Amino acid sequence: MEENGFFLFMSRIGDIVFLNLCFLLTCIPVVTAGTALISLYTVTLKMAQNQEGYVIKSYFKAFKDNLKQGIIVGVVLELILAVLGYDAWMLLSSRESYSAAGFFVTAAALLIVFAVMQYLFPLMARYENSIGMSLRNAGLLAISRLPYTIVLLVLAAVPAVFILLTPYAYIYVIFAGGALGALLQSKLLVNIFSKIENGGK
Numbered sequence: 119m120e121e122n123g124f125f126l127f128m129s130r131i132g133d134i135v136f137l138n139l140c141f142l143l144t145c146i147p148v149v150t151a152g153t154a155l156i157s158l159y160t161v162t163l164k165m166a167q168n169q170e171g172y173v174i175k176s177y178f179k180a181f182k183d184n185l186k187q188g189i190i191v192g193v194v195l196e197l198i199l200a201v202l203g204y205d206a207w208m209l210l211s212s213r214e215s216y217s218a219a220g221f222f223v224t225a226a227a228l229l230i231v232f233a234v235m236q237y238l239f240p241l242m243a244r245y246e247n248s249i250g251m252s253l254r255n256a257g258l259l260a261i262s263r264l265p266y267t268i269v270l271l272v273l274a275a276v277p278a279v280f281i282l283l284t285p286y287a288y289i290y291v292i293f294a295g296g297a298l299g300a301l302l303q304s305k306l307l308v309n310i311f312s313k314i315e316n317g318g319k
Contacts, residue, residue: 130165133165133170133173134294134297134298134301135293135294135297136173136174137158137161137162137173137174137177137297138292138293138294138295138296138297138298139292139293140157140174140177140178141154141157141158141177141296141297142292142295142296144157144181148196149189149192149193150181150185150188150189150192151192151196152188152189152190152191152192152193152195152196152239153181153184153185153187153188153189153192154181154188155188155192155239156180156184156187156188156239156242156243157177157178157180157181157184157188157243158177158239158243158296158297158300159239159240159242159243159244159300159304159307160176160177160180160184160243160244161173161176161177161180162297162300162301162303162304163240163243163244163304163307163308163311164176165301165304166301166304166305166307166308167308180243184242184243187242187249188242190249191238191239191242191249195231195235198231199228199231202224202227202228202231203228205220205224206221206224206225206228209221209224229271230260232271232274233260233267233270233271234253234256234257234260235256236256236260236267236270236271236274236303237255237256237259237260237267237270237307238252238253238256240303240304240307240311241255241256241259244311259310263310266306266310269306270303270306270307273299273302273303274299274303276299277290277291277295277296277299
């Protein structure tokens with residue numbers, strides 16, 4: 119029994135490593151980062167319910183199915199984040215009297231975008247909706263499930279914290295990073311989605 123548990127654990131570790139490598143490789147073109155995130159959550163949401171099957175096959179099927187929609191959402195969000203990030207950096211380095219207030223407003227806008235993103239890609243992975251409907255639902259969930267939103271943001275920030283704290287962070291980022299974070303998030307997201315699907319609040 120213990121031996122079976124060990125092999126199951128090692129199998130899950132292997133799935134996370136291979137899934138993360140697939141995710142990183144498909145993020146390299148940058149414009150496909152949105153599609154990669156949808157594909158990642160497609161697999162991790164199933165993993166959270168022990169329904170994943172063949173991880174690599176499932177990932178690339180999801181990547182193919184969501185390529186167009188993922189590119190559109192990903193590129194738009196990348197542009198928004200780039201503009202807000204640049205504004206925040208300029209305001210932070212400015213000595214103008216309004217710069218502090220402007221920085222906090224921009225930082226708040228960035229936080230809102232990141233909060234919505236925690237639900238947007240998982241929603242697109244789980245349900246077949248238009249981009250507009252997925253964005254609307256993501257915004258509503260970010261507000262109505264605020265405690266969950268905070269936890270999801272913390273889990274998403276873990277790789278960044280590792281990068282800042284240790285020079286060996288690249289090991290974690292390459293072999294676990296996005297996939298492990300998405301899996302931990304998915305365990306919460308499955309609970310949220312299941313309650314909604316069953317008519318709960």
